[in-house]
Amino acid sequence: MNMIVLMKQTFDTEEKIALENNDIREDGVEFIINPYDEYAIEEALKIREEQGGEVTVITVGPDRSESALRTALAMGADKAVLIDDEGLAGDEYGTAKIIAAAIQGREYDLILAGNMSIDNGSGQIGPRVAELLQIPQITTITKLDIQNGKAVAERDVEGNIEVIEAPLPLLVTAQQGLNEPRYPSLPNIMKAKKKPLERLTIADLSLQEDEVQSKSTVTNRYLPQKKAACRMIEGGAAEQVKELVNILESEVKGM
């Protein structure tokens, strides 16, 4: 089983977002592997542990993305590919094209991706790549079984579970609940430095800049309105209830 995992480095979920000249400020920010992509990586590693094969992680991003790839290698991935997007104002259209070009010519049975990135949240990359590669896809899976060249996946639908069968090669996107991603062990982090990391540009993929140019434009960015400060009510249970009722009566409209 050769597997390719599409991943992205995103802001740490704990980070505060700050804007500067209509752009999101990145200095001093902690970056992590997009949490949904972590499920994808973990699933690939689990399948490899059972069935053998190789796991390659691919990202399109700036230079700093290398640390996310290294973390994936430390978790256990075998190889990494970093496609430099310096100077490209890519959107999902362009990024998917780059990824598909990078995958073409590689041997794979399964492609795994996160169901969406927690920064842009579009959820388009996985489906677009599957379309470009003309392979079947199952999105937002919570369970995956691979046997005899066939995949059986489960996904949550409106409180029920949908079971889908598909042939390989296949692309799946991971939903929360698929697994519990492992922590990279410290010795594996050290070993990850020696694992192969391939650096590519779009020129290496025989793509022209205008082929991957963004189809959308961001016209404005703004932060959501601040919520009112949280107030703690103190005292014993009885006092707290009384105080809460007072607040609801006097301050909340429509009571």
Added chain:
Amino acid sequence: MDFRFSEDIEILRKAVREFVQTEVEKVAMEIEENDEIPEHIVEMSKEMGLFGLSIPEEYGGLGLDMVGKCAIYEELGKTHNGFTTLIGAHTGIGSVGIVELGTEEQKRKYLPKMATGEWIGAFALTEPSAGSNAANLKTTAVKKGDRYIINGSKHYITNAVCGQIFTVMAVTDPSKGAKGITSFIVEKDFPGFKVGAVERKMGLRGSHSAELFFDDMEVPVENVLGEEGNGYVNALKILANGRAGLAARNLGSCEKLLEHCMDYALQRVQFGKPIFEQQAVQHMLAEISMEIEVLRAMTYRTAWMTDQGMRVVKEAAIAKLYGSEVYNRVADLAVQIHGGIGYMRDYPIERYYRDARITKIYEGTSQIQKNIIAAELKREFSK
């Protein structure tokens, strides 16, 4: 001058931080309540390789230098100190003796299993009559053919209950005082070895200290650690080696307390505004911040000097002394900033306050550190 960590260390540190903050912090209150570190946390720590911090790579460990170790200790200090102590005592005094003084056979026999955490290490020096006066040991070791027969007892031994490998100091020649002490590698399963009562402590719950009893315990001669008669010097070396690490653990705990204090001060409203807006509170926070930054500088400079092979006897003593004093001052201020809630057991502040207290006592009291500093001063100025 470059005050940045290498990229490797940053990545390791981040991994440990994430593990500590998501997994260990989640069970911190449970550890406190049950006086027990949940088994899955110990297992995950083993899988992460935390038990191999100070063990060289060729024996299955990480082979980190002192700066690297301190960076990890700092992260480990940011959670329940009982957990920190389990790892700290093992990777510090519990194993560095074998790393630094062990023969090739000893290292090959013990270190790989200590690196994975399968065997947990402990350091057994303290006795009822030998605390700060560490040379006043009563435990004896008498050579008999190819073994030593050890009799006596130890107390306050950290990791005694979960420990498998003990570095034990015993008197081999009572006529020579401090120079008549020898260190031994003792396995829990040696006949005549017994773990006694678990001590009931003020803090560090989840980390268990106990008495050890040696009743005609037989130790093969190949388990002598270092040379016969060098045990006291060895013990001092092992303790000295750990001092910057202790400072780093304290640094981490102080940083965690500052985080708690800032969160609380910014959201707790009194007199119509967050208490952070009160200058009296701001000054306490500024003081905490200052203490932390000074401790950080001291800790990593000492660690860096250690890695350069420089003499750090004075610096390590200062870092240990300053780190534990700062931790106590910061914990006290943290309780003050939190007020009533800081005194409550439903909140972690009082736990740090109790856990801080031992740092001025264990691995050489603050007063012993001052003796060491003064002795170094005399040495420097008597040239």
